[in-house]
Amino acid sequence: MRQLSYAQAIREAHAQLLESDPRVLVLGQGLWSPWYAGSSLENLDRDFGKDRILDSPVSENAVTGMAIGAALAGMRPIVFHPRMDFMLLAVDPIINQAANWSYLFAGKVTVPLVIRAVINRGGEQGAQHSQALHAMFMHVPGLKVVMPSTPYDAKGLLMAALEDPNPVLYIDDRWLYAETGGVPAEAYTVPLGKAAVRRTGADITLIGTSWMAAESLRAAALLEQEGIDAEVIDLRTLKPWDRETVAASVRKTGLAVVADSGWRTAGAAAEIAAEISELAFQELRAPVGRVTLPDVPAPTSREEEKAYYPVAADIAAAAWMALEWDAQRQAVPVPNVTGNRKQRAARTA
Amino acid sequence: MKCSTKWYLERWQIMTLIRRAEEAVAEMVEKAEVGCPCHLCVGQEAVAAGVCAALTPEDTVWGGHRSHGHYLAKGGPLEGLFAEILGKATGCAGGRGGSMHLVAKEQGILGTVPIVAGTVSLAVGAALAYKMRGEKNVAVAFFGDGTLEEGHVHESMNLAALYRLPVIFVCENNLYSSHMHWKLRRVADNLHKAGEFHSVPGFRLDGNDVGAVYEATRKAVKRAHAQAGPTLLECRTFRWRGHVGASYDLDVGVKRRGELTGWMTQDPIRRVADYLIDHGVADLAAREQAIARQIDRAMQAARQAPAPSPTRLGQFVYAAAAGANAETAGANQADGSNGAIPSAHRQAALAEVLCAN
Numbered sequence A: 001m002r003q004l005s006y007a008q009a010i011r012e013a014h015a016q017l018l019e020s021d022p023r024v025l026v027l028g029q030g031l032w033s034p035w036y037a038g039s040s041l042e043n044l045d046r047d048f049g050k051d052r053i054l055d056s057p058v059s060e061n062a063v064t065g066m067a068i069g070a071a072l073a074g075m076r077p078i079v080f081h082p083r084m085d086f087m088l089l090a091v092d093p094i095i096n097q098a099a100n101w102s103y104l105f106a107g108k109v110t111v112p113l114v115i116r117a118v119i120n121r122g123g124e125q126g127a128q129h130s131q132a133l134h135a136m137f138m139h140v141p142g143l144k145v146v147m148p149s150t151p152y153d154a155k156g157l158l159m160a161a162l163e164d165p166n167p168v169l170y171i172d173d174r175w176l177y178a179e180t181g182g183v184p185a186e187a188y189t190v191p192l193g194k195a196a197v198r199r200t201g202a203d204i205t206l207i208g209t210s211w212m213a214a215e216s217l218r219a220a221a222l223l224e225q226e227g228i229d230a231e232v233i234d235l236r237t238l239k240p241w242d243r244e245t246v247a248a249s250v251r252k253t254g255l256a257v258v259a260d261s262g263w264r265t266a267g268a269a270a271e272i273a274a275e276i277s278e279l280a281f282q283e284l285r286a287p288v289g290r291v292t293l294p295d296v297p298a299p300t301s302r303e304e305e306k307a308y309y310p311v312a313a314d315i316a317a318a319a320w321m322a323l324e325w326d327a328q329r330q331a332v333p334v335p336n337v338t339g340n341r342k343q344r345a346a347r348t349a
Numbered sequence B: 001m002k003c004s005t006k007w008y009l010e011r012w013q014i015m016t017l018i019r020r021a022e023e024a025v026a027e028m029v030e031k032a033e034v035g036c037p038c039h040l041c042v043g044q045e046a047v048a049a050g051v052c053a054a055l056t057p058e059d060t061v062w063g064g065h066r067s068h069g070h071y072l073a074k075g076g077p078l079e080g081l082f083a084e085i086l087g088k089a090t091g092c093a094g095g096r097g098g099s100m101h102l103v104a105k106e107q108g109i110l111g112t113v114p115i116v117a118g119t120v121s122l123a124v125g126a127a128l129a130y131k132m133r134g135e136k137n138v139a140v141a142f143f144g145d146g147t148l149e150e151g152h153v154h155e156s157m158n159l160a161a162l163y164r165l166p167v168i169f170v171c172e173n174n175l176y177s178s179h180m181h182w183k184l185r186r187v188a189d190n191l192h193k194a195g196e197f198h199s200v201p202g203f204r205l206d207g208n209d210v211g212a213v214y215e216a217t218r219k220a221v222k223r224a225h226a227q228a229g230p231t232l233l234e235c236r237t238f239r240w241r242g243h244v245g246a247s248y249d250l251d252v253g254v255k256r257r258g259e260l261t262g263w264m265t266q267d268p269i270r271r272v273a274d275y276l277i278d279h280g281v282a283d284l285a286a287r288e289q290a291i292a293r294q295i296d297r298a299m300q301a302a303r304q305a306p307a308p309s310p311t312r313l314g315q316f317v318y319a320a321a322a323g324a325n326a327e328t329a330g331a332n333q334a335d336g337s338n339g340a341i342p343s344a345h346r347q348a349a350l351a352e353v354l355c356a357n
């Protein structure tokens, strides 16, 4: 298959959407310069005109409200926030308006809108230029949240998000922009709400979001060297997330680690872990591990950044913890009971 | 007054309908028949009636918490309003919204919501859609004087001016933002100048003069059609009732009887009625009775309408994809439960249905 970078794939999705649907417009900051968006929007203004690619003033709130109004009036806008941190000024139109509109008006008027937000971490930028806030938006009924981790999904999920009649928050991570992968030249969609099993394995399930899905794959490679066969699931959509695929995997392996690029408390990983404990309680043999940022704002200095952002080795370590837990529990002698009953007995012992 | 007697009679009709409808709502509020917060525009009817007289059905108007008048003046069905206020399934928003969330898509109302300033930028976005599609529509953002205190209203004015969008900002300056008189909120009485910095021309009008409001709106529409951009209209008026609910002079602890009495002599409906009587219209009393009957009928129908079924609690959280069945895509609680305390598994299953796209 033809290889494209993640950023090129995003750009191609935009171009094909703009090409095929006159209702599509892009609105937000940094559309006429690679400064904010890398090559992910390169020359769209040249190819589609500055009337459809509107590089806006620094007005996140009103620009997002405008995109909602345009959607209500029949357009298919993509509103762009070059950093998720800046999008905080637009939380009111996103949550109060876009998310609630369909429900409030009994489906008579709906908001088909893509809100694109970029996570742009590291690089000694510090706390206000590094935040991964997807969990806040997962919390809100009426929003959908996607976080592609591969070039293929970056294109397919953007096209699916635009097709969807709801407000969809599309979150891409600058760390992924240079990753390359196969991307079909024609238009296609990746269904919202469907996870991807990136690697099958029997011993433990690693569930990753966005960049951490890529790190989970690297963690699986580390574990393989130690003879551990990990299954890796890339969640791709965080709301609605694919409980079925995750539950089926954990029911099979009995162990799970969730790796997410957000904070720990009330984070995406917490939500997924809680659901796993309900959906696979019978089969689960150790607490669901979480690999997240510590509950600390992003630091600035390079040395602190290194300590701050978890990597594949941290995921592998969390996997070892679960495996260790399981092994110790298995070692507890519980005569004449087998399977799940044995585990439960061990727990109460 | 430049408009014809017939024109004034039509405005009198719509203003009287708004007034009587709101008085009926006030009665229901007093009797606690209505549970949702109702913000009445009694005293301010000329703004809605004057602005909407200059609009086509395709033009959209956007409002806030005090939008009964906007809804009716733009042609929203009366029964849908009453039923919505009573939380009935036949309400304009299916009983989901109540007084503060009104919708009438065919009449150009795509939603009014009570987050102060919540729809101002949305109106600008609708105007962007009209401009991009080369349509002649305009979008009108109705809002109060307090709304100009929100920062993104200024962002919105700049964006509308920058993109030369066909939008009209209509500020209904009733001098109060809930319990706060403007003097407690601003140093100068100059709201019509709020757009100056953004190159949005602003005009101060007598908001109780329906003809003046209409004329000013017509000019703003012309300007919008000429792709010259937005206009701000500051319509000076006064709400007779309290900020919310039915009471008159006692407004969340504010005593303002003197001020109110003065403004009641400026009753926008009385002013038109006087003009009509001067111009030989003799049947206003009969017309008023007809409006009262219309209101009674609509109210009866609304009262008798069914409440929304709690089994549909989760419906419409998400819009259904084109071609999908809206009834089932949004529906949940297929098991017939009311969803109030779903078990974990039901909740999970439920969310899957809700989120189906």
Ligand SMILES: Cc1ncc(C[n+]2csc(CCOP(=O)(O)OP(=O)(O)O)c2C)c(N)n1
Pocket (backbone or CB within 6 Å): B065, B066, B114, B115, B116, B117, B143, B144, B145, B146, B147, B148, B174, B176, B177, B178, B243
């Ligand atoms: C964002 C937000 N802040 C505060 C409120 C509470 N609130 C409701 S109405 C209102 C006053 C608005 O005054 P104004 O814009 O003058 O409209 P009026 O009520 O006079 O019609 C306030 C502060 C709100 N609904 N939304």
Ligand SMILES: [Mg+2]
Pocket (backbone or CB within 6 Å): B144, B145, B146, B172, B173, B174, B175, B176, B177, B178
């Ligand atoms: Mg006011």
